[in-house]
Amino acid sequence: MMDVRRGDAAMDVLREFLEFIEYSKPQPAGELLRRVLFRSRRLTEAEAGTVFIVRGRGKSKRLEAADTQNDCIELEPASFVLPINKASIAGFTAATGETVFVADLYNIPDDLPFSFDPSFDRDHAYRSRSMLSFPLLNHDREVIGVVQLINRLDASGNGPIPFEREQADLIVPFNHIVGGAIERADMVERISAQNMRLRDRNRLLREQRARIAALQDETEEAFQLSISLLSRAAELHDENTAKHVERVNEYSYFLAGKLGSPKAFCNEIRYSAQLHDVGKMSINVAILRKQGPLDEDERLEMMRHPEYGFKILSASDRLQMASEIALNHHEQWNGEGYPAGRKGEEIPVSARIVTLADIYDALRSERSYKPGYTQELTRHILLEGDDHFDPRSHLDPKLIDIFAEHHRGMAEIWDSLSNQ
Ligand SMILES: [Fe+2]
Ligand SMILES: [Fe+2]
Structure with a gap:
């Protein structure tokens, strides 16, 4: 029984992820991330969540929030940054590549290295309880992002109840496809941004050359x-x-x-x-x-x-x-x-x-x-x-x-x- 359900759900995930990654036109990385978060939430019945992307290299490597979704609260576009270390849950996921389950964010066992920052809850009169945090991996199995899901609701919309490992495992077979698509989209975006900057710089140079030529003409x-x-x-x-x-x-x-x-x-x-x-x-x-x-x-x-x-x-x-x-x-x-x-x-x-x-x-x-x-x-x-x-x-x-x-x-x- 359990295996059949799992198989159906896996097919759903496969279909849903492949649908927009393999068969749709290239999309901006931000849009892909938003959809990954949305699909992940649907799959796990999570009320809320945040998707992060890894930016920078070496010491400047960090997590940047790409999208935050919450069925109960209207949110501003996400724009916060987390260091990649074990102090936060998303940071821990990015640093270790491990999937994290927390049943109650306000009662994290003392032997775990990370803690929960309640400031979001305070500011929005929200109550976070259960959490699932898993990494997005590229083809080389490097972490390129983190999906953090909050407050799993049960079939009748009650909860929150804890997330289960099998929910996370559903993602695993397709994770690198998703991660690869995001990485490609992100690279395309960064390259086109670079091209734009180059174009701007070339235009500036052309204008400067024209000004110099005009000055030379005057002289x-x-x-x-x-x-x-x-x-x-x-x-x-x-x-x-x-x-x-x-x-x-x-x-x-x-x-x-x-x-x-x-x-x-x-x-x-x-x-x-x-x-x-x-x-x-x-x-x-x-x-x-x-x-x-x-x-x-x-x-x-x-x-x-x-x-x-x-x-x-x-x-x-x-x-x-x-x-x-x-x-x-x-x-x-x-x-x-x-x-x-x-x-x-x-x-x-x-x-x-x-x-x-x-x-x-x-x-x-x-x-x-x-x-x-x-x-x-x-x-x-x-x-x-x-x-x-x-x-x-x-x-x-x-x-x-x-x-x-x-x-x-x-x-x-x-x-x-x-x-x-
Ligand atoms: Fe003369
Ligand atoms: Fe003369």
Whole structure:
């Protein structure tokens, strides 16, 4: 008789546990625990109960209440923690893996290590009496949680009466299935929480990167603005206009590209070229403004503007190319330029490019002593020379060839950025 009842009950447990563990969708660990507690209570006719899950590792290992149920009292969601030691009943169950039966919680025999904390009863005007506390085990038979059932009622709802070992034994065959499912669900939850944190952190990082990029953009803009202002300040006393420096930037960028220079070089020369005459800021205004020919001293002072420019620009790391252009833009291919008389490829290529760009623009521009030349005449002078100018002694022959091939590109820049 007894065995038949037991068999039926075991089938019930199997069916009920497997039903929601094997055949339902993955569930949150909290939901699984809640259902485990509910099924365990039904199976044992327990009026109340708490299910705990083991959290943490090593010394921080502890029991956290996942759900508390009581047919007589309405309860807040469970949120308390117990240490894993023999002082409490759940702690003892988790520490030893043993199932505990207590007939009367207010009369625990003295030889047992744990005691009962009556504060819950006091706070809720409840009377706990009988208890069954059993561990939830994973496949490795490690304790992953504790189910604590309180106040078994008899078939007619009276009681409480003590729990019986055979009730606990019903759980044993399925315990590791339940425990395994809870452990998996808990792991999935922890991993997804971790993913969420990672996603949040990545988003934060992306936002920070965007802020840094925006700051860099602002800094870059401020930098570009200040050098263009600087280059214009240098042209103030010149016949040259602001457009002149803008065009020299663009010619230089264009020529550097045709020369096959790396992109970074092209980008750098595009803002560095405009600073070629910045050294004129250090020349006495009286000399800069003087109408008519300069005397020898004045001419020599004027010829120092490349060195003055170098001094101004070489202070900045970002302006290294600008400083070499300023220093060398009056050097000539044959070594007869100034200030150092550098020759051929001793002259930095950036400066050789700007020299051609500057001369092209000077030829196209109107001056007090000359009209602006047409593209055709400019091209002729730059390729064949005239009474005043010998391109072969002045300019890098490779650049002359590039100009010969691409002079229309130069004309387009002049047209799009001319003063008119
Ligand atoms: Fe110059
Ligand atoms: Fe210039």
